[in-house]
Amino acid sequence: MGNSAFASDTAKEKRWADQIVDGLIVGDAVWLQADGHKFLGIYAEHETDKPSGAVIVLHGSGVHPDWPDVVLPLRSELPAHGWATLSLQLPVLSNEAEYKEYAPLFAEVPARIKAGIAYLKQNNYQNIVIVAHSMGSSMAAS
Template identity: 40%
Template sequence: MRSASLFAALLLVSTPVFATDSRREQDFATAIQQQLSMGQAIWLKSADKTFLALYTEAEKTDNSQAAIVLHDMGEHPDAKPLIHRLRTTLPIHNWATLALQMPIRESGARSEDYYPLFDEARARIDASVEHLLKSGAKHIAIVGYGMGALMAAYRLGDKPNDVTALVSISLPVPQTTAVPAQSLDLIKKVQLPFLDVYAEFDLPAVLDSARQRRMAGKDNPVYRQIRMDGEDHGYQQDYDLLVKRVYSWLTTTVSED
């Protein structure tokens, strides 16, 4: 009996725990709050965990249109330049933003290490949607970048409830059997206005799958794909143009009641 108990204890110790790196999240949160110059830091709760979100009001509207902004792998809700520019520029064009701290792993973790975090990511998106609805939002879009785009597709493929549109920036199609990361299947399930943006010199998992993504979205009449010429995965040549493409598409595709 004692041997069995010891074996069980060792098994529990050796079993990997797939959860966000809370210490790393807290370090990000501390640094962001010390230098935040636009928007408001708020704390949301999903399951038993709280996580940071940055809310920025729209300048000329009643915040009835809101975009949830999801960063790439290993980043944070004010990552520069792209996430920061999205969350601070969309409000100038009538879209309030709520940039979320998504679950992250330790520095140097691989893409495969993130797939077990997707249910936690979905719960955070759910919590943010609920928060925006309670705050009066009527049209909610999700703008995801890289791993954030894949997390968004995972949530919307499962239940698109209360979300109006999806913008994916550099959505990867990983070579994996992990169920949460089957991008092409997820694209087929997302029957919402869907903008699929990628760079001419993007990562192989994004660039090489562009045609496959178009084919996966062919039955969605409001799926559109755009290639940003001259850009790589960081979009640093002209990230303002990318942000303009995003808010222009949202403005023409998602209209007020």
């Protein structure tokens, strides 16, 4: 594991963050903190005169906050419809991990979501919703 204080593979999170930040086209990298752990968020400002609010986007298992199949289209298209987006890096495990091995990571998620909400509130968003894909849905409910 990347850090014995966390169940998440924090080294993998850092590797992904390093790769993602360099290639961002839409949005900006923001570094959030939860339980003493720094993690990546990708923030994209709303693009309309009247914002509807902000969406926290949560990815599925084994992927990252800029995953091209589901997360990237959501986080990059919603701003044109009045929604700012904040895509959060959720805890991850090694590529070989099975679904059931993710259970201990669920305890790390509420603090990450709270950090995301705090960031959005600091940016004057009060109407905040969560959109989650795959295991991100289960993690959001934890």
